[in-house]
Amino acid sequence: MSYVRIENINKSYQQQKVLNDISFSIEEGQFLTLLGPSGCGKSTLLRAIAGLNEIDSGSISVGDRNITALPSKERQIGMVFQSYALFPNMTVFENIAFGLKMDKMKKSEYTPLVEEMIALIDLKGKENRYPAQLSGGQQQRVALARSLVKRPKVLLLDEPLSALDAQIRRSLRTEIRLLQKRLKMTTIFVTHDQEEALTVSDRIIIMNQGRIEQEGSPEDIYTHPASEFVARFIGSYNVLKRSDIGLDSLPDTELFAVRPEVISIAPLAEAPVAELGTATIEGKVEQLYILGNVIRFTVSAGGLDILVDALNNSTVHRIQEGMDVRLFLPADKCEPLRQ
Amino acid sequence: MKPKTSGKSDGRKWHGTVLGVLLVYLFLPVAGTLLFSLARQWQDGILPDGYTLQWYGSIFTDGRFLAAVGRTLLVGVITVIVTLALMVPVIFVLNVYFPKWERLLQISVLLPFAFPPVVSAIGLIKMYSSGPVAITGTVWILIGVYFIMIQPFIYQSVRNSLSTINAKDLVEAAEMLGASRMAAFRRVILPNILPGTLVASLLSFSMIFGEFVMSRMLVGGQFETVQMYLYNQMNTSGQAASAVVVTYFALILVLSGLVLKLGAWKPKGYRSAQVEEE
Amino acid sequence: MARTSSIQNKMMLLVLIPLLVWLGAFELVPVLRMIAMSFQNNDGQGFTLGQYVKGLTNPLYGKAMLNSLKISFISSVAGLIIALVCSYSITRFTTKLRDRMIMISNMITNFVGVPLAFAYMILLGSNGMLTLIGKELGIRSIAGFDLYSEAGLTLTYIYYQVPMAILLVYPLYNGIREEWKEAAAMLGASVWSFWRHIGIPVLLPGVLGTFSILMANALGAYATAYALTGSNYNLLSIRISALVSGDIFPNFQLGSALAVILAVIMIASLVINEWMASLSRRRGL
Numbered sequence: 001m002s003y004v005r006i007e008n009i010n011k012s013y014q015q016q017k018v019l020n021d022i023s024f025s026i027e028e029g030q031f032l033t034l035l036g037p038s039g040c041g042k043s044t045l046l047r048a049i050a051g052l053n054e055i056d057s058g059s060i061s062v063g064d065r066n067i068t069a070l071p072s073k074e075r076q077i078g079m080v081f082q083s084y085a086l087f088p089n090m091t092v093f094e095n096i097a098f099g100l101k102m103d104k105m106k107k108s109e110y111t112p113l114v115e116e117m118i119a120l121i122d123l124k125g126k127e128n129r130y131p132a133q134l135s136g137g138q139q140q141r142v143a144l145a146r147s148l149v150k151r152p153k154v155l156l157l158d159e160p161l162s163a164l165d166a167q168i169r170r171s172l173r174t175e176i177r178l179l180q181k182r183l184k185m186t187t188i189f190v191t192h193d194q195e196e197a198l199t200v201s202d203r204i205i206i207m208n209q210g211r212i213e214q215e216g217s218p219e220d221i222y223t224h225p226a227s228e229f230v231a232r233f234i235g236s237y238n239v240l241k242r243s244d245i246g247l248d249s250l251p252d253t254e255l256f257a258v259r260p261e262v263i264s265i266a267p268l269a270e271a272p273v274a275e276l277g278t279a280t281i282e283g284k285v286e287q288l289y290i291l292g293n294v295i296r297f298t299v300s301a302g303g304l305d306i307l308v309d310a311l312n313n314s315t316v317h318r319i320q321e322g323m324d325v326r327l328f329l330p331a332d333k334c335e336p337l338r339q
Numbered sequence: 340m341k342p343k344t345s346g347k348s349d350g351r352k353w354h355g356t357v358l359g360v361l362l363v364y365l366f367l368p369v370a371g372t373l374l375f376s377l378a379r380q381w382q383d384g385i386l387p388d389g390y391t392l393q394w395y396g397s398i399f400t401d402g403r404f405l406a407a408v409g410r411t412l413l414v415g416v417i418t419v420i421v422t423l424a425l426m427v428p429v430i431f432v433l434n435v436y437f438p439k440w441e442r443l444l445q446i447s448v449l450l451p452f453a454f455p456p457v458v459s460a461i462g463l464i465k466m467y468s469s470g471p472v473a474i475t476g477t478v479w480i481l482i483g484v485y486f487i488m489i490q491p492f493i494y495q496s497v498r499n500s501l502s503t504i505n506a507k508d509l510v511e512a513a514e515m516l517g518a519s520r521m522a523a524f525r526r527v528i529l530p531n532i533l534p535g536t537l538v539a540s541l542l543s544f545s546m547i548f549g550e551f552v553m554s555r556m557l558v559g560g561q562f563e564t565v566q567m568y569l570y571n572q573m574n575t576s577g578q579a580a581s582a583v584v585v586t587y588f589a590l591i592l593v594l595s596g597l598v599l600k601l602g603a604w605k606p607k608g609y610r611s612a613q614v615e616e617e
Numbered sequence: 618m619a620r621t622s623s624i625q626n627k628m629m630l631l632v633l634i635p636l637l638v639w640l641g642a643f644e645l646v647p648v649l650r651m652i653a654m655s656f657q658n659n660d661g662q663g664f665t666l667g668q669y670v671k672g673l674t675n676p677l678y679g680k681a682m683l684n685s686l687k688i689s690f691i692s693s694v695a696g697l698i699i700a701l702v703c704s705y706s707i708t709r710f711t712t713k714l715r716d717r718m719i720m721i722s723n724m725i726t727n728f729v730g731v732p733l734a735f736a737y738m739i740l741l742g743s744n745g746m747l748t749l750i751g752k753e754l755g756i757r758s759i760a761g762f763d764l765y766s767e768a769g770l771t772l773t774y775i776y777y778q779v780p781m782a783i784l785l786v787y788p789l790y791n792g793i794r795e796e797w798k799e800a801a802a803m804l805g806a807s808v809w810s811f812w813r814h815i816g817i818p819v820l821l822p823g824v825l826g827t828f829s830i831l832m833a834n835a836l837g838a839y840a841t842a843y844a845l846t847g848s849n850y851n852l853l854s855i856r857i858s859a860l861v862s863g864d865i866f867p868n869f870q871l872g873s874a875l876a877v878i879l880a881v882i883m884i885a886s887l888v889i890n891e892w893m894a895s896l897s898r899r900r901g902l
Contacts, residue, residue: 052799072802079803085796088900089818098814099804132900143800150804354706358718361703365725365780368736371746375739425639428632436629447636450644453884455837457854458876461861462647465654465869483643520629551730551840556862570731570844573738581739584732595724599716 003028003186004154009048009058018044019055020210026154026203029184031177035197036207037233042190045207046156049188050079062153073102078147082159084139086131092118092142093127099150117145120179137168144176148183155180157189161196173200194234198222206230228337231257238263238306239337240329245279247331255337260309262333265297267319271326279329281306285321299325369588376581394582404583407568414478414564415547418485419540422493425486427536430497431524435507448491456552459484463557476561484553489543493536500535501528538601545594548587648880655873668874678856678875685853688771689835693828695771696778697786701824703779704787719787722780729777730840737764737773737845765846773841778831785830789823792897819900826893833886836879853879 002025011019018041026032034042047053049060051072059068067075086095096117100110118124121141131139140160147155157176161169177200180187191197197204198218206213206221206229214226225231231239237257242250250256266272274280283301295316297308308327310316319325376394378387398404433440451459463484467475474480506528513523551566560567565587572580658665672678707718728736740747741764751759763769793816801811839854848859853875860872 050799050803052802072799073805073807075803077803079800081796081800083794083796085794085800087797087801087815087819089815098801098806102805102810130900146800146804350709354709357703357706358710361699361706361779362721364776365721368733368740368776369728371740372732372736374746425635429636432629432632436626440630443633447640449887450640452833453887454644454648454880455839455854455883457837457839457857458651458880458883459644459647461654461857461869461873461876462649462651463643464861465650466647483639486639487644545727549727549730549732551844552858555843556858566731566840569735573731573735573844577739580735584735587732588728591724591727595720598723599720 002026003030003063004188005059005061006045006049007059007061009045009060010056011044011048011053012056018210019048022058022210022212024205024212024215026186026188028186031180031187031189031200031202033189033191033197033201033204034207035191035194035204035233036213038192040207041210042192042207043158046079046158046188046190049154050077050156051075052079076150076153077156078150078152078154079156079158080140080143080147080160082162084131084136084143084163086139086143086146088131091128091130092123092134095131095142096146096149099146103150113149117149120148121145135168136164137172140164140172141175144179148179148185153186155185155187157187159190159192161191162193169196176200198234206233208233224335225257226338228255228257231335231337236260236307240304240306240334244281244302244304245329245331245334247277247279249277249331250334251336253336253338256334257337258329258334260296260307261294262330263306263308264328265299265308265310265319265325266315266328268324268326270315274328277331279331279334281327281329283325283327285319285323285325288319288321295319297325299327301327369585372581372584372588376578376585378578394578395586397576398579398582398586401579403563404568404572407563407565410478410562411548411565414481414485415544417478418482418489418547419543421482422486422489422543423536423540426490426493427497427532428524430494431501431506431528434498434501435510444494448494451488451491456484456488456550456556459487460553460556467557475557476559478562480557481554481562481564484557485547485550488550488553489546492542492546493539496535496539496542497532500532503535504528504531506532534601538598541594541598541601545591548590651873651876654870655877657870659868659870661870668871669878671871672874672878677851678853681851681853681856681875682878684767684851685836688767688774688852689832691771692774692778692835693782693831695775696782696831697824697828699775699779700782700786700827704783704790707783707787708790719784722783722787725780726777726784729838731844733773733777734841734844737769737776741769741772765849767850770842770845770850773845774835774838777838777841778835781834782827782831785827786824789820789827792823793819822893822897826890829886829889829893833883836882836886 004026006025007023009019009022010017020041022041022045024032034045036042044053048055051067051070055068059066061067062075062077067077087098090098093114096114097110100113115127118127121144123138123141123145126134126138131142134142140163144160160176161173164172173196179185189197189200198221201218203216204218204221205215208229214221214230216224221230221234225234225237228239231237237259240256240258242254242256245256268282271280281299281301283299283304283306285297286300286305287298289296290312291309293312294309295312297310297319299306299308306327374387377390377392379389379391379393380387430444433444463480464475467473467480474483509527509531510520510523513527514520518526548565550564551570554562554564554567555570558564558567560571563571565583569580569583569587572583654661655668656664656666658667707715710718737745739745741759741762742748743764745764747759748762751757751762764772797815798808798811801815806814837854839858842850842852842855843858848855857872857875857879860868860875
């Protein structure tokens with residue numbers, strides 16, 4: 001049986017369904033990411049698991065305990081907030097010790113635990129600083145330590161990085177991942193940033209409009225998007241209709257996702273004939289960018305804008321804006337999308 | 340299903356009750372005065388024997404009352420205009436061109452709080468009762484001291500308006516486009532700070548209508564203001580006095596309503612965007 | 618900023634002159650004059666500390682100070698407690714209702730001095746409405762209530778402290794963020810633990826600052842007490858006014874000394890408030 005089980009959660013808010021029959025489970029020690037655009041319900045779901053939001057129906061269990069009806073403080077779940085939510089009147093040490101103090105631990109008992117945590121998040125020497133005296137990244141590390149020191153059964157991270165600037169965001173997400181692996185902490189991470197989700201997670205659940213769109217490993221989701229929404233949300237997929245591709249050998253669906261790098265491009269004048277099982281589309285180069293050794297073309301073909309990434313070799317090098325080109329799409333690289 | 344379902348509605352009830360009691364507490368004196376001012380006669384009963392508007396009739400036909408209202412209006416209008424004319428340019432210049440000097444204004448707005456009327460009246464009486472500028476007992480001394488009393492409110496509100504519209508950026512943009520400083524101030528800044536300034540003016544106005552200490556200590560009966568009239572009336576006819584109190588309260592009510600209307604107004608484009616909640 | 622000549626820049630400071638003259642004429646010079654007078658003898662001559670000695674040792678003035686402090690302290694504490702409870706309840710409602718309540722409080726702060734004293738006479742004077750109801754129902758404490766006593770004066774002071782305190786306390790609650798409560802709950806804290814360890818410590822500087830403002834507000838007040846009791850009740854502000862504009866022989870020098878003492882207390886209150894505010898700022902509140 002899985003460690004965390006979320007079963008058939010429903011929640012409406014002013015007649016609008018914000019969570020629509022959500023079910024999934026997490027193995028112990030797994031890092032699961034809830035990914036989706038803002039308003040998709042991911043934060044509501046996380047807060048429901050934390051016990052901060054009520055749900056209309058469904059159940060939540062951790063281990064062999066059903067925690068659906070328990071108040072937050074009895075759930076043994078840790079949570080890190082987007083805005084850090086550090087207590088401004090307490091020092092770093094006092095913030096981290098707070099949860100242990102609430103468990104009626106004595107100072108002599110919790111001091112070594114807190115100190116160990118401070119060392120772990122690399123804030124030694126800053127124990128007596130107040131939150132206002134720390135940088136955003138440091139504050140978020142304190143918030144993380146404050147949750148982890150209680151050894152919660154599950155750790156919830158609610159967009160913990162989105163208030164930070166890009167560089168700190170990248171280093172802190174690696175740090176969080178390492179810490180999570182070291183402590184084998186079962187973690188649910190909420191974000192709207194696909195790159196973040198793809199780099200840190202064991203498993204990703206993509207949500208949209210209160211439903212689960214797709215569930216799988218980062219590789220799975222990246223290479224086999226299941227729906228148009230996922231294909232567009234995850235990155236620069238071309239979403240093409242069956243008629244745009246025009247091959248009989250395609251699987252029997254209407255929409256396909258094609259990654260820019262699987263399409264090849266050649267000037268129309270010298271283009272080879274298509275091999276069997278490869279579709280061709282003719283169009284005109286609208287724009288090109290050089291991204292290191294890759295050139296990204298935007299090709300317009302019959303009202304469509306198709307992105308193509310090609311290695312910068314001698315043939316490709318000769319293609320310029322405004323030139324007529326032929327594109328080659330191998331059928332087996334066209335990912336069928338469910339409607 | 341739901342964690343902590345109970346407690347929430349109990350809390351609602353409690354907070355509602357608290358507000359209810361608070362409102363009764365705050366409005367009871369006003370309501371009592373209103374009832375008293377409408378009573379024809381009131382002997383020992385809990386409620387009056389009959390109702391009448393005669394007390395309102397009597398004060399509004401009393402030349403002395405109307406004169407007192409006129410005097411207070413006059414002092415109020417002159418003081419507010421003079422204060423605006425003097426303070427707005429100062430606040431603007433310091434805020435936009437000499438931000439370091441703003442400290443000066445911050446000290447000046449604290450003065451009336453450090454020296455309440457009863458304290459500052461002493462030196463004023465001594466200085467202005469005799470000698471070259473003997474102005475106690477005249478309207479001039481009142482304008483002088485009410486200026487001091489209301490300038491903190493004018494400062495606060497004009498400064499807030501200036502920072503809401505990023506006055507410094509606006510002036511710089513206008514100057515880059517070739518406007519002179521005066522033109523930038525008149526055509527760009529002034530229209531945008533007008534509502535905030537109006538709010539402050541109304542608040543100042545209601546303060547002046549409620550002021551008693553200065554007018555008693557510095558002017559007395561020689562220039563009877565509304566509050567002085569009320570004080571004198573209290574000892575002669577209680578019910579007429581209650582009509583004055585109710586009228587005064589109605590004035591505050593109207594001014595507060597105007598303040599609320601104007602306070603919600605923001606220059607176009609400065610309305611804070613509705614934040615989408617997840 | 619367009620770099621026009623610095624002379625033109627400096628010229629703009631000329632707008633300060635009328636303001637400075639005005640402040641000088643109606644605030645600074647009179648205050649300095651008062652301070653100077655406080656060090657003179659009864660004939661307005663010489664330099665002496667005698668007025669201060671008299672002000673602080675004479676039982677009449679000592680009692681006035683004590684009464685002022687007592688009434689201000691009680692009314693400030695009571696006003697503050699009422700405001701703490703009520704403001705919290707206000708924060709629990711919708712924005713529209715919150716704005717309404719703040720507007721009402723703001724409006725009632727204008728209801729002080731003579732009108733307030735008069736309204737209270739109508740309610741609780743010897744023939745007041747509540748007094749009559751008290752008599753009817755046989756409630757002694759209301760029926761026999763003496764509005765013109767210390768208790769009566771305290772009651773009216775509390776009335777005008779409440780809306781003022783609400784205006785000052787209400788914004789403090791906005792400083793308490795909802796996530797702190799949630800974070801505390803996630804860490805195992807009860808509602809009470811949250812307030813004990815986070816809520817109250819965070820509010821405290823602001824509350825103490827508010828208290829000092831309320832103290833100053835009550836100490837400097839004159840109109841309400843004067844309208845209610847004339848010069849009968851012995852308060853510092855009443856004494857000062859009686860000494861400089863009363864029916865008895867004026868004594869500006871002694872009045873000035875008392876006024877300086879009052880001003881020092883007021884300034885101390887303002888400094889405490891400023892200090893508390895900066896304490897809150899340093900914590901990033």
